[in-house]
Amino acid sequence: MRLLSATVAGPILAPLCALAEKQKLTNWAGNLTYGTKRLQEAASIEEIRSVVRSEKKVKALGTRHCFNSIADSRENLLSILPMHGVVALDADGHTVTVDAGITYGQLCPQLDSKGFALHNLASLPHISVAGACSTATHGSGERNGNLATAVSAIEFVTASGEVVKLSRKSDGEVFPGAVVGLGALGVITRLTLDIQPTYSVRQFVYENLPLSQMKDHFDEIQASGYSVSLFTDWQKQRINELWIKSRAGDGEAFASPQEFFGARLATRNLHPIAELSAENCTEQMGVPGPWYDRLPHFRMGFMPSAGKELQSEYFVPRRNAIDAILAVERLRDQVSPHLLISEIRTIAADDLWMSTCYRQPSVAIHFTWKQDWPAVRRLLPIIERELGPFQPRPHWGKLFTMSPRQLQSRYEKLTDFTQLARKYDPTGKFRNAFLNSNVFAH
Numbered sequence: 001m002r003l004l005s006a007t008v009a010g011p012i013l014a015p016l017c018a019l020a021e022k023q024k025l026t027n028w029a030g031n032l033t034y035g036t037k038r039l040q041e042a043a044s045i046e047e048i049r050s051v052v053r054s055e056k057k058v059k060a061l062g063t064r065h066c067f068n069s070i071a072d073s074r075e076n077l078l079s080i081l082p083m084h085g086v087v088a089l090d091a092d093g094h095t096v097t098v099d100a101g102i103t104y105g106q107l108c109p110q111l112d113s114k115g116f117a118l119h120n121l122a123s124l125p126h127i128s129v130a131g132a133c134s135t136a137t138h139g140s141g142e143r144n145g146n147l148a149t150a151v152s153a154i155e156f157v158t159a160s161g162e163v164v165k166l167s168r169k170s171d172g173e174v175f176p177g178a179v180v181g182l183g184a185l186g187v188i189t190r191l192t193l194d195i196q197p198t199y200s201v202r203q204f205v206y207e208n209l210p211l212s213q214m215k216d217h218f219d220e221i222q223a224s225g226y227s228v229s230l231f232t233d234w235q236k237q238r239i240n241e242l243w244i245k246s247r248a249g250d251g252e253a254f255a256s257p258q259e260f261f262g263a264r265l266a267t268r269n270l271h272p273i274a275e276l277s278a279e280n281c282t283e284q285m286g287v288p289g290p291w292y293d294r295l296p297h298f299r300m301g302f303m304p305s306a307g308k309e310l311q312s313e314y315f316v317p318r319r320n321a322i323d324a325i326l327a328v329e330r331l332r333d334q335v336s337p338h339l340l341i342s343e344i345r346t347i348a349a350d351d352l353w354m355s356t357c358y359r360q361p362s363v364a365i366h367f368t369w370k371q372d373w374p375a376v377r378r379l380l381p382i383i384e385r386e387l388g389p390f391q392p393r394p395h396w397g398k399l400f401t402m403s404p405r406q407l408q409s410r411y412e413k414l415t416d417f418t419q420l421a422r423k424y425d426p427t428g429k430f431r432n433a434f435l436n437s438n439v440f441a442h
């Protein structure tokens with residue numbers, strides 16, 4: 001076990017400690033400095049159990065891509081990123097079991113080389129599977145559930161150090177409560193994911209889709225590809241870029257006309273933020289490629305998105321998509337000065353209790369902000385108020401300002417979830433300030 005803390009490390013770890021002392025321990029975007037420098041790394045289930053047993057408070061940490069304090073701790077952070085193996089691939093059962101610290105970037109090429117694929121991916125492959133599923137991270141595609149919907153079994157270390165395994169098949173009653181667990185049930189050690197035969201994807205980008213066309217043809221546009229993203233800066237009554245990811249061989253290949261609802265087919269690869277280099281992005285222009293190198297917008301090994309940024313995202317029922325989008329569009333003059341880009345995606349409903357898409361086919365309206373928290377903090381309540389009629393659920397890993405009361409009212413299984421969490425963690429070992437105020441204080 002590696003202990004990266006100035007206060008408790010032994011002499012062998014001195015260089016690491018010196019580093020930890022000098023560098024602040026921050027999230028990926030650098031907008032959050034964690035409340036402790038005590039970061040321990042575990043490389044085995046036994047090491048996790050030992051940390052969990054010996055500490056009063058522990059917070060599991062993935063690849064630190066959340067923008068809010070859901071992964072924060074004032075006491076102890078525990079990373080299991082050294083546990084990143086593929087444990088078992090069941091070709092007949094169409095499942096893969098992985099160590100929870102594995103990232104999608106590590107997993108996907110291995111899966112593909114064995115002839116298998118996942119159903120979907122987020123915009124970036126850099127995130128850990130456990131961290132992504134814990135916050136209901138999603139990609140796009142009206143028939144695709146979020147990434148956590150692929151989880152068919154979960155193993156975690158509870159507050160007492162016990163190892164618990166739950167599966168979709170055997171624990172149907174509580175399993176949907178454990179998958180999007182917000183880090184509250186325990187330290188996830190392994191996950192089993194549904195897989196399918198590998199497939200290739202072609203990605204087409206269109207520029208300047210008139211807002212009026214988006215409004216009148218939203219359903220056709222969403223149905224045009226396996227995964228569809230609309231990028232807009234909310235200016236000039238247009239969607240700046242329309243990304244259509246078309247899955248080869250599913251009988252619904254996208255024909256890629258030069259013009260699509262008034263938008264023009266791009267003649268070069270583009271970044272969602274047009275000024276940034278498309279080198280960071282997955283190949284476009286209809287070039288076929290493996291699912292894992294087309295479904296994310298950003299390439300492994302390259303900076304995803306802008307880097308110095310903040311993010312927020314709100315999920316509303318798919319049936320309210322147009323009204324919700326237009327509600328944000330009306331705020332364009334307030335939003336645009338602080339925005340790098342917005343992305344609009346659709347996600348299928350699921351049955352995971354704390355999922356942002358619980359029992360609700362959803363449209364997600366995302367904001368990549370310039371890194372100016374005072375300005376964004378002033379704006380978010382305005383956006384939340386405008387989206388209010390659609391009962392928005394904020395992304396669990398991004399920035400929002402709505403009250404815990406409002407947030408909690410959007411989750412009908414909240415009480416069942418907190419009871420389930422208390423069963424595995426009666427004293428709140430895995431709870432932090434974010435969870436206490438947003439989820440448990442009700």
Ligand SMILES: Cc1cc2nc3c(=O)[nH]c(=O)nc-3n(C[C@H](O)[C@H](O)[C@H](O)COP(=O)(O)OP(=O)(O)OC[C@H]3O[C@@H](n4cnc5c(N)ncnc54)[C@H](O)[C@@H]3O)c2cc1C
Nearest residue numbers: 060062063064065066122123128131134137138183188397
């Ligand atoms: C550039 C960028 C692009 C993004 N794109 C998307 C996108 O396309 N779609 C989307 O939905 N989101 C997106 N996100 C948000 C991101 O997917 C989520 O924040 C995700 O949770 C990050 O995973 P992580 O491994 O970094 O987790 P962390 O931020 O480290 O942790 C997240 C949560 O998971 C818990 N956790 C982590 N590991 C474990 C474990 N082993 N056991 C128990 N709990 C654990 C933590 O305690 C915490 O509650 C993006 C973020 C960035 C920075």
